[in-house]
Amino acid sequence: MSGTVPRLAGSLLLVLAAGASALGAAGSVQAQPGPRGTAVRPLGQIVPAPAQVSPAGGLFTLTPSARIRVTGDPREARQVGTYLAGLLRPSTGYALPVVEDRGHGTKGGHDIRLALTPASGGLGTEGYRLDSGPDGVTLTARTPAGLFHGVQTLRQLLPASVEKRTRQSGPWQVAGGSITDVPRYAYRGAMLDVSRHFFTVAQVEKYIDQLALYKINELHLHLSDDQGWRIAIASWPRLAPYGGSTEVGGGTGGYYTKAQYAQIVAYAASRHLEVVPEIDMPSHTNAALASYARLNCDGVAPPLYTGTEVGFSSLCVPKDVTYAFVDDVIRELAAITPGRYLHIGGDEAQSTSQADYVSFMNRAQAVVQKYGKTVMGWHQITSATPVAGAVAEYWGYDDTGAAERAQVAAAAKNGTRIVLAPADRSYLDMKYDENTELGQDWAGTVEVNRSYDWDPGTYLAGAGVPSSAVIGVEAPLWTETIVTNDDIEAMAFPRLPGIAELGWSPESTHDWNTYKVRLAAQGPRLTALGIDFYHSPLVDWPADT
Template sequence: MQLTRMLVLALGITVAQAQTPIHLIPQPVSVQTKSGTYRLTNSTSIQYNQPAGKATADLLAKQLNGPTGFSITPKSGTSGSIQLEINTTPDAKLGDEGYTLNATTKGVRITANKPAGLFYGAQTLTQLLPKEIGSKTAVSTNWTIPAVQITDYPRFGWRGIMLDVSRHFFPKEDVKSFIDQIAALKYNTFHWHLTDDNGWRIEIKSLPKLTSVGAFRVARTGHFGDRADPKPGEPTPYGGFYTQDDIREIVWYAQDRNVTIVPEIDIPGHSMAALAAYPELSCTKQQVSVNPGTNFADWYGNGTFKMKVENTLNPSDENVYVFLDKVFTEVAALFPNPYIHAGGDECYKGYWAQDPGCQALMKKLNIHHVEDLQGYFMGRVEKILAAKGKKFLGWDEILEGGISPTATVMSWRGIKGGIEAAQMGHNVVMTPTTFAYLDYNQGDNSVDPPIYATLRTQTSYNYDPVPDGVDAKYILGGQGNLWTEQIPNLRYAEYMLYPRSWALSEVYWSPKAARNWPDFVTRMENHFDRADVAQINHSKAVYDAIVKTSMNGDKLMLNMAGEIPGLTIYYSTDDTMPDQFSTKYTQPVALPDGPITLRVVTYRAGKPVGHLITLSRDALMKRAGQ
């Protein structure tokens, strides 16, 4: 009887292990589950068949040894219980970044054509392990890997995340952590926004004031965009910059993780930090300060604006191009990738219109519209970059002044610029605000600090980077952009990144046909748990109700929905705190007249989830456009 009981228990454990759910992000091309598991132990070995596999083997061992407490040491060979194999005969379907992963009860074998594929296979392997693999200290658990056969390769070659380090400075170690996190999700491009009005963050040795002056600003707190102007002579303690040695270290760090760094020097607008250091490069030559987050522009509803403080380089001044040649000479030497991003966005041309030098240049060039001066400027910049062996990349405004056929366009103002650029034969990186701006709120504006707009995870997940009617060969891929006006540190950057960066990783990596929102939600919730163990911050706004209002005659109508399956919404308008016994929302309802306050909660599987949303009648009327 005892032996029978032990056999049943053993069989039960085997069945449970064979049915271990697999929750991978991004979703691979093919996943075939099998029976059984492989158990990781201190005697597990990692081997690689070619020297090019060593870097991935070393990183994998580091990822495994920390949380397990093991001391696995990789070595060259062909008989590892975890075997990293670079194909001697390339598998055409895998390309440069694809891999196969075969996990059995005896071990794991990852094959790829190139080291990049091995690296991505290793990232998948860590996701197959229990969530404790993300622990920062050694823990005791059953380190099992479910038996599975995976074939995987990316849909797009450009899979990026942009981090703005100008508006808030992120120290070198934070940048490395950021790279670790995006690489684990199979992003291969780190767009590094290094310069803007709020700080110049890269050392240029031939122009030392760019960092001695341009990297630091006055200390301010409060909502970015509403802060007080700098005072004459006020100290400038806030800021920082990356030395050229820092840059080299980070570039090397990223290369080991198959991440290409694309630096951005944002010109001719967004140059206030540069002008604080070298005001003679502007039209007015007036001294300006590195901006701490003041309201320095009037924005109009149609996307146009007027600067109150000059932040543009002077396109008619030859000294500007001497300056830029120095900058790009040093930048090009630091970054081995083929691209340098030269900005080109939101360039205010009002100072150009009033400048005699710009007017004389327009006459010389037979230019009738001051807007076209930007085309001339960006053309000069592209020639400077070409002389350094670099390709020119810019935001979609670069289309407005005319650009060379070799320029690559990053489409951010919706998808229109990307469509136009592709139809003109330009390569395009799609990163529209409407799907990929990760600084936008993830949930209700009454919960998270308000910013310009809202972008929900489901919206990001449903994005397709190839617009209808566009030849896909011109779409290099896409990226998410994290502007940091209201993001002062890495912890909050994580909160804004996840889960939307999980969603976008699947958009850029996985086959379009494989996308399934309810299935992604299940995997996302598993990654919430994994992120908790890894101490990676994340938002759970997906659990919150989506609250909208409209007018039906003189009646204020309430329309609510859930972002994920299985949410039940309850609400009150009688100054009580809602719970599962309050009014259940099932369909649009007319709200009562009078000075009501709406309170909304969500439940899932009988338990409260998400945030309490509280909205006054005035706030509800505003949502209805009243």
């Protein structure tokens, strides 16, 4: 796709400001001048790229007297309005009261209007429309999620300094015109491995806020592995305090109480992300096996594990106690997870025979269904018999063997849905190049262009996976070498925004040469947010980032 000409005529408008922008000789975007020599961001210069952009004359200017007016369901619209006000108040210094709009849709007052209108056609469950001009900005959506995503677009159209937590000088202007935007895929995920290294509630919430900026809507939490069990289970009380007492390298580990997990779920929901919990099995289970001897076939508990090798552990498939354990864990986790999915892993089961693997996965899937959740697993689940409606998460490489891909394709043709997370494209823990200090390179090095320059719709087409089976993409971050939020940010940014764009934007907008210009414009925003991102040499970052 790199270097191709976008086929959607509307996508050409992504690099235009309202009647005044053009591409310079070096490929940089020339923005419309504003007062005092400032520049107004072109209407489509955001990430992910909008589906349709129609520039028009005039500018919106946020003034000290502006209000955030909400219509539709007052509670749900007000929640989004309050969130927006919380973003804008520190940097602008404006009061920005959130008020119910009683003007029956009239414009005026340089206000920002948030309109929940369930009858809005063509916007789906997450789409929105933004209209900007001298009389104000109006965001329209059928659902609160759509309105929230529209707020992220408005946020990116304002100067990057709007992200700062201290008062800035402005002016706060948005180019005139309209954006109509709907996501390409319903599932746009990011995975955080809290098992190899544990991350606190506050650390996870910080990542959630960063994901929301790029319209990610699924947070996959890898809650158990050989190195740590991170969720309290009342019926197996030793799992979390003992199984969660360490991590890679021998740190103190940690775990979430059910109340803390509920806090993460609620915080994610406030940013319109659904939490997908994962309990990996039958392998990646040493923390559980160490906690309870009876889960082992020989009745002997192994020691806690702090290394990074994989594939050596397995629940004891023939034992009845294994399925009592699986039932209890899934029952308790499903009860505190309002989201649709429960991920049961299923990868790298090298110490489990294929016959035992099939037997185990068939029984484990039935338990997930019993408690009202949709089965999700890594793509090896397709070597068993995925239940109706199951989702397989593909983490293979570009050159994964034909037999393995054919197995995934056969399942897809039988109704299994696919989320794409190819390790040599979307794994955020892969090194950028051989000099990257953090991360691993077992799937190769993954620069920013490689993580962006692939099409989810055709990625497995050669193997026979129909494009209709693909429901989205995910950017996993494994944490063998990741310890702090700074580590998360260094590996996630700037690759995460590109994967988010693959999930949201029309395929016709996907072009590395134009994307890297929009990505460069994200640099000041990331800097204002305090994100110390990787300055890829492939991107012409502004000097002040």
